[in-house]
Amino acid sequence: MARYLGFIIVVGLVVWCVLDISRSEDDERLGVHPALWMALVVLVPVLGAIVWILVSRGRRASARQDGSARPARGPAAPRRRPGPVAPDDDPDFLRKLDEERRRREQDTGDGSPTT
Incomplete structure (x- = not known):
């Protein structure tokens, strides 16, 4: 089991990144099409995942500092209607x-x- 732990971690990281990319906003992806980000993460798993995490988290942090960020999202955070x-x-x-x-x-x- 220990032999496969690294592989399982990389696969989990890739799956998480692909899901995160699919739910991300355009500005978090730097205007790049989500399919290109997913291809980078899948074809170069460790490096692509690290680049995605750094770029998306950096954009989210800068948006929060500007005050234009949305509230933190959970897995199924519904958007609240005004009123x-x-x-x-x-x-x-x-x-x-x-x-x-x-x-x-x-x-x-x-x-x-x-x-």
Whole structure:
């Protein structure tokens, strides 16, 4: 088993790099097509993987310093939609509820809420 450990590590590194390349942004790849990066990593495994890691991590670090970086990605980090998450976080929804409550109170005339 120890004889194959180096081979297993290199294969794992190549697979990880290929997946990382496929999920990367254009600026992280320096504008190079992902197929070219993948070819470099697969054809020259150790050197290609090291070059990819240095380039992509360097670009991600510089983007974070500029403040233009996205939040750190996990394996399945969904992109968050802007706006309220729940109805009680939505000011328009709360305003409409308040208007509806006031309208019901005016209809009853006594100020007590109806059930």
